[in-house]
Amino acid sequence: MHAEPIGFKAKAQAAFAGLESEPGVRKPDPILVVDKVVRRFGGLTAVDVDHVEIQRGSITALIGPNGAGKTTFFNQLTGFDTADAGEWTFNGARLNGVPAHKVARRGMVRTFQLTKALSKLTVLENMRLGAQGQKGENFFRAFVQSIWRGQEDAITERAEQLLERFKLDKKRDDFAGSLSGGQRKLLEMARALMVEPELVMLDEPMAGVNPALTQSLLGHVKDLRDQGMTVLFVEHDMDMVRDISDWVIVMAQGAVIAEGPPDTIMSDSRVIDAYLGAHHDAPLSQEEAELQLQAAEAELEEEAGIEHAEPTEPNEPAEPAEPAAASEEKKEASA
Amino acid sequence: MDWLTILVTTVEAAVGVETVVYALAALGVNIQFGYSGLLNFGQAAFLGVAGYGLAVIVSTFGLPFWLGIVVGLASVVVFAFLLGVPTLKLRADYLAIVTIAAAEIVRLIFRSVAFKDVFGGSDGRRAFSGTFYDMNPFPPGQYGIGPFGFSERVLWVLVLGWFLVGISCLAIYLLMKSPWGRVLKAIREDEDAVRSLGKNVFSYKMQALILGGVVGCFGGFVYALAFASVQPDVFGTELTFYAYTIVILGGAARVFGPVLGASIFWVLLVLVGNTLSEAVSAGYITFMTTTQVGPVRFMLVGLGLILLLVFRPQGIFGDKREIALDAR
Amino acid sequence: MRRAVIAFTAFLGGLIILLSAGAANAWAEGEGLRGTLTFQGQPVNGVKITVTTESGAPVGEATSDAKGAWEVPVPATGKYTVKLDASTLPPNAAVRGGNLTRTPSVFEGNVSTVLFALVAADGAAQPGEEPEASAESRWWTRVAQLTFEGFNLGLIIALAAMGLSLIFGTTGLTNFAHGELVTLGAVFTFFFSSVVGLPVILAGVVAVVMGGAFGYLQDRYFWGVLRGRGTGLIGMMIISIGVALFLRYAILFFFGPQSLPYNEYAGQPGIDVGPITAAPKNFIAMGIELTVLIVAGLALLKTRTGKAARAVADNPALAASSGINVDRVIRIIWTAGGAVAALAGVMLGLSQNVQYQMGQDMLLLIFAGVTLGGLGTAFGALVGALVVGLFIQLSTLWVPPELKSLGALAVLIIVLLLRPQGILGRRERIG
Known part of the structure; x- marks a missing residue:
């Protein structure tokens, strides 16, 4: 290895x-x-x-x-x-x-x-959550600290090593929401x-x-x-x-x-077609323009870092019938 | 104006029976909403199911008191489970609507004529608290300091009620600093993330719903025993709404938040109510009657809830960085 | 949305067919007992009926009128004893089976019907076939009557639900104070008719205008400001509970705890249309409700503002980026939603007494309608509301009327179990 x-x-x-x-x-x-x-x-x-x-x-x-x-x-x-x-x-x-x-x-x-x-948990708590098979995650054992304390320490150690590798160790006690x-x-x-x-x-x-x-x-x-x-x-x-x-x-x-x-x-010509295909040799249909707008808007949201906003699903617009029609049009256009 | 009466009732309200009942209801809501982000608007039904479980076993079927307690608790767990299975996969707003609907279903069944033989219709049930008061270790008399005091019956209820509050707070404290509590708080933030880390989100939500229901149902027992009766309309949606007000007032996701919130809530309610009534009957306030004092108190509850959420959503003792109000 | 339109059209079609067939009174005011006495096909006049409580305390008496009908109002729900005075019967008539007492149960808000079948005094039974056939036809008459009442209730729910759903769609607010907007409509109508002295119709118009103004002001000075501050959705939901409590108790403060009818149209006698019996006011109310719903539907489909409203409900960010003034659209929706909710209250006050909790009692049914249709969809709310209204009334064929709302709420839970996004709702994206 x-x-x-x-x-x-x-x-x-x-x-x-x-x-x-x-x-x-x-x-x-x-x-x-x-x-x-x-x-x-x-x-x-x-x-x-x-x-x-x-x-x-x-x-x-x-x-x-x-x-x-x-x-x-x-x-x-x-x-x-x-x-x-x-x-x-x-x-x-x-x-x-x-x-x-x-x-x-x-x-x-x-x-x-x-x-x-998980923005209202600290960075370290975020990390600890990832560990599997935690005894303290069982309702009844959670009451007795001595059962899970040892395992928790081991998990914390592993989490700290990872945080160091990802250069997040200085942020370990910050709320995850404060990160960039x-x-x-x-x-x-x-x-x-x-x-x-x-x-x-x-x-x-x-x-x-x-x-x-x-x-x-x-x-x-x-x-x-x-x-x-x-x-x-x-x-x-x-x-x-x-x-x-x-x-x-x-x-x-x-x-x-x-x-x-x-x-x-x-x-590969199929890949080039897929990326550029219909878009560069046919004018945009109204539906396609709408899809592009939605995609652009989703990106805008991402940039703004809105965590809780519902992203637009480009695959799943309001009226499923229309995009199907749109993809048919695409096929026609590229044919 | 009788300032002494106002003072006495206000101070007694800080630790009184209503405070205990609402503190327990709110502690349950805090587990569900404060820590896990579950908008359970059916908390009133948990209190109702427990109170009725006890009342029906004892007064309808004439079975022993302790069996009533066991049946009440078991019914609450079963009810939580039945409520959780269809609803816990729903989005927060749908969950709120469905749980409130479920609680109304329960209340309508309790007050229905069709089941009057079992639940007693809109009059409810009485005569089931004998065994409880027979166990009262306090001899008859008035207990207290100066003008403040309770009868031996109320004292017995309060001692037991506050014991339940203490036990519940201890359990919540231990649980919420354990990895179990960490999973709940993570679910409040984003359940898909928790799922992607290998946790059975549904199971944890169910545990939170049941635990919150059980803690809340202690409030149902305390109410039923303190007033020696249960009526369906006590367990309406407003009980749930006041419990939420109390949680937010005290500070969501704080162990003692709901307890302090309940005390403050009832102190304010009693203080405002009694002061207004006294002022009206003494002729200082002329634009309303004593019967209109009741509505004014609850208008103020509504107004207080609005102002709290707008200006101090973390409540009195909460941490603004750690509440679930800005999420869906 | 296309499916929504189809479903909507289907419902309207069904409604119009039903209306032409005839129609009826929704839910009765207060509790009571009633019955109709007929003997050999003819009404029996002048029979004395005495009602007592279970324990024997007297409640009231009545004598059957020229149509054979009698009615005794009762003070509360529960079991009653009804006695027929045999000496007042026609000499050749007797009660079948000879038992002159009945012990019916009266449920909340309902008038129970008490049956005394009269037969020839010599004990000869009536033709054996007939009662069964008439039982079946009576059942179908009831189905028709209840379907009509279901539409009546459904239309009122729909009025309120449309505004609630559009407000949710455009702002994300699950408004627990929407029931109080309905109550306000009824209370304003009562105030302007009984206190100010306007005719009820004019008072209703004023109430609707005030409802709209209240909706506008709420958004202008309250919800709009909160949105501007970036208040979270769950926070706003709980704030709306505060608003609901505040408004409810403010209404209680000013209006009082009593339950009062409008000073006109209250005791309008019913007319028979086909198999259905209803007061004329119900037909007119339903006509108005239907017209408003159709106009609102057309406005959503055809007008610029309506299209903008649907666009905002669909995706506010996208709508904003395509140049729609989202705030303006939301304000229009709040105004229209407030007005339509008030209209629902005005109409509700025609079939029920005005009371400070009437909107609150209805809120869950409104939610049920909206949720069934899918939160945030205008037409879904309409379909859901009609389903809820119909279901509530038709379920009384099998369950006691006091439990009729229960069935609707249970159906709500079951539908969400199968289709968590509602009937016409859309699923969310993960990831």
């Missing part, structure tokens, strides 16, 4: 050698295998993924234009939303229908696009590590982060892989993806349209 730093990336990428750049390609050692997951909102199919595998010990990026269904897909996999159909396994065990908290206990932990730092947007992202990632996961799923870890912090965040993501964890992360920005990922999965309109190594996937 403790080879020279360059070894990790090379080793991770070696696993992908010789794989075809096709959607649903089989991986040599998948930790997560997804089959035929479908999620519909009214008339709109938000997610329709036929087959996808995530290679163990790698950093896999999930990219796609706004409204491609990435977050919805994340929600299905982690049990935060129920899929209409489909099956997926984690370490060979079926995971569909398993509630969110049990997904986390099995070692698959996620973060959120809009950070969910980037620090919250760091805290959320550190807290996820308290669960001791095998697979870390990061939903837009860079969104709303001050550029100065981006590099350090990227470094932390690489560290996760170097410590033997598997990382799956959602991102819009292709440049960032190219830098750290070993493998890239591209989604558009709910489906996986391409997969491949980061260097070649960017030149």
